[in-house]
Amino acid sequence: MSRVVKQQKFLNKISSTTIKSQILLDASKYSALNLQFQYQNFNGHMGARKFWHEFLPSVQFYNPSLPIKVTRVKNEDKNVDVPCVLQAIGSNGNIVAEISMKNKNSSEIMDEVLQKLEHKKVPDEEIIRV
Amino acid sequence: MFPRLFTRQFQTTAFRLAEETGTKLSKEQLRKRELRKMVQRRLQAKTPASDHPLYMPVSKALRYLRAIEVGQPAGQQTITLTTLVVSERGVPPLAGNVSFTKPLKDVKVAVFTDDEAQATLMKEKYNVHLVGGSDLVSKIKAGEVSINFDKAFATPDIVPQLASQVGRILGPRGLLPSVKKGTVAEDLETLVKDSMSSVPFRQRGNCISLAVAKTYFSDKEVLENLLAAQKSIKQSITTQQTKKPSILSQTTLTSTHGPGIVIDFA
Numbered sequence: 001m002s003r004v005v006k007q008q009k010f011l012n013k014i015s016s017t018t019i020k021s022q023i024l025l026d027a028s029k030y031s032a033l034n035l036q037f038q039y040q041n042f043n044g045h046m047g048a049r050k051f052w053h054e055f056l057p058s059v060q061f062y063n064p065s066l067p068i069k070v071t072r073v074k075n076e077d078k079n080v081d082v083p084c085v086l087q088a089i090g091s092n093g094n095i096v097a098e099i100s101m102k103n104k105n106s107s108e109i110m111d112e113v114l115q116k117l118e119h120k121k122v123p124d125e126e127i128i129r130v
Numbered sequence: 131m132f133p134r135l136f137t138r139q140f141q142t143t144a145f146r147l148a149e150e151t152g153t154k155l156s157k158e159q160l161r162k163r164e165l166r167k168m169v170q171r172r173l174q175a176k177t178p179a180s181d182h183p184l185y186m187p188v189s190k191a192l193r194y195l196r197a198i199e200v201g202q203p204a205g206q207q208t209i210t211l212t213t214l215v216v217s218e219r220g221v222p223p224l225a226g227n228v229s230f231t232k233p234l235k236d237v238k239v240a241v242f243t244d245d246e247a248q249a250t251l252m253k254e255k256y257n258v259h260l261v262g263g264s265d266l267v268s269k270i271k272a273g274e275v276s277i278n279f280d281k282a283f284a285t286p287d288i289v290p291q292l293a294s295q296v297g298r299i300l301g302p303r304g305l306l307p308s309v310k311k312g313t314v315a316e317d318l319e320t321l322v323k324d325s326m327s328s329v330p331f332r333q334r335g336n337c338i339s340l341a342v343a344k345t346y347f348s349d350k351e352v353l354e355n356l357l358a359a360q361k362s363i364k365q366s367i368t369t370q371q372t373k374k375p376s377i378l379s380q381t382t383l384t385s386t387h388g389p390g391i392v393i394d395f396a
Contacts, residue, residue, distance in 0.1 A: 004183050010389050011184075014197050035201065052201055061197035070201025130184070 011130045014057045020110050021055040022127065023119040025063050030096065030117070032089040033059075036071045037101060038082045044103035045084050051106040062122050088117055171216045175379035182380070182392040188356065189349055191383050191391040198388040199345045206386045207345040208234070209352065211359055213395060214337050217376035223333035224376060226366035230329065231354040234341055240305075242284040270299060282306070331363070338363065345385060360395060 009017075016022075035056075037048035052070055060068055073082045086109070090096040097116045101109050155163070179185050186194070192209075199207045215224060241261045282305045331340045342359055343352040367375050381395035 007184055007389050011194060011391075014194060056200045057197040060200040061193060064193055064196065068200050128190075130186075 008130050014061050015128045015130070018055060018058045020107065020114070021058040022062060022122040023059065023114070024122055025059075025066060025117065025119055027063075027065065028091060030066065030088050031091050031093070032067045032069065034069045034071070034087045034089060035085070035101075036073065036082075036087075037084045039072050039074045040076070042078055043081065043084075045082070045101075047104045047106050047109055048084050048086075048101040051101065051109045054106050055110050086113065168216075171214075171379065172377075175214075175216045175377050179381065179392055179394045184390075185392045185394075188353060188383070188393055191393055192345075192349060192352060194391060195383070195385040195388045196345045199385050202387060204344070204346065208341045209343040209345060209347075209383060209385050210339060211342045211356065211381065211383055211395075212337055212339045212390070213363070213381040214379035215333055215376050216336070216379050218372075218374045221372045221374065221376060222370060224338060224363065224366045224370065225330070225332045226362050226369075227328040227330050228340065228359050228362040230342070230358050232343075232347060232351045233329070234344060240279040240282040242282065242288050279305070331359075356395075 035048065035052065037052075038045040041049070056068060056070075060066065075082050084100065084102040086099040086101055087095045088097040099109065099112050099116060104112075195209060217223075243261070329340070331338055340359060342355045347355075363378065367378075370376065378395065381393055382390035383393050384390040
C-alpha cells in the first residue's frame, strides 16, 4: 500500500468511513463532553480508551466548536475503583446525561451515546471525503 | 603468485565500494543516479502543491488535525510545519529566526556575563531564565545545571572561557554564543529584547521542521504564525551566500499524533 493511499485511509477514517459517530450535536443543548477513565486497561476501562481513539475524532470533526475533555487517571492498584464515565454538559453547566463506560465495548458505548444524546445525522452531502 | 595478488586487491576495493554505498553500482552509475534524483526533486518543487492528492487548504487541514488530537494533553498538541528544501551540493544550510505573532511558549534565554550591572538588569527587567558568570560556566561543565534554555547570549569578556570549557556541550545544540552568529555584544539589552519572542530554525538534511502553533489556537492565529514562518524562511533564502539559492519544495502541516497534510506554502 502506498504512502498516499495509507494517509487517505487515515483521513477518511476521521471524516467518512466511521459512520456511527458522524453526528451533529446541538450546540444550544450541549456545551461540552467530559470523559474520565484510567490509563490502564484493567477493571473494564479498555472500551473507553478505544472509544476515545475510534469514535471521538469524527465527533470532534463534525462539531469543531464543541469542547471535548478527556481526563485519564493513572492508577496501578487493581483494588481502587476509578470512575469510567462520559458526561454531557448542558448549556447551564449541569450534567445532562451520564453514561457509564465500564466493561463495555467501544461500539456499545457509541450506541449508548446515540441513544441518550439528542443528535442529528450528518447529511450525506456534507460528509467530506479525501 | 602475481595474478593472485592482483585479484585479491581487486576484490577488496569492490567490497569497500559496496560497503560504503550499500549497492553494487559503479561510481559513474551512482553519479548519474544522484543527478536523476536532483532533477526529480526540482520537478517536484516546481509542481503546484494543489496537484498533490493530499493537498488541502489550511482551514480544512486544521479541522482534521484538531479532530485527531481530541482529548490529548495540551503539551502534546503541537502543530509542526515541515518543508523540503532543494539545494545544490555544498550550499550552506538555511537558518534564521522567526518571530511569531502568537508565540508557542516563552523563550528561555541564558545570559553569560561577568558584569554585575548587566546581570541584575537582565534578571529584573527581562526575567531571563539563567544569568551568571564564570560560576555558571563551571556548573554547566559539571552538569549541575540542566540545559533547558533555547538561546544564549554573552558579553565579549567571557567568550574565550565559554568556548574552551563548554563549547563541546553547547556547540552541537547551537547554543554557544559567538561573534559570527551575532549573539555576543557589550550591550546585551537590545539582543535580548529582540529575541524574547523569536524562535530559531535550521535546515537539517534536506528539510526545515518548525513548530508553528498549538491545536487550540484559532485559525487566524495559526495562519498569522504560518505567514511569519514563510516570511523568515524566504528571508533566509535571499541572504544565503551562494550563486544558486535553494528552493522550497513540498510543505506539510502535521501535529503530534496527526497525519501530514500538504499545504500551499512556497
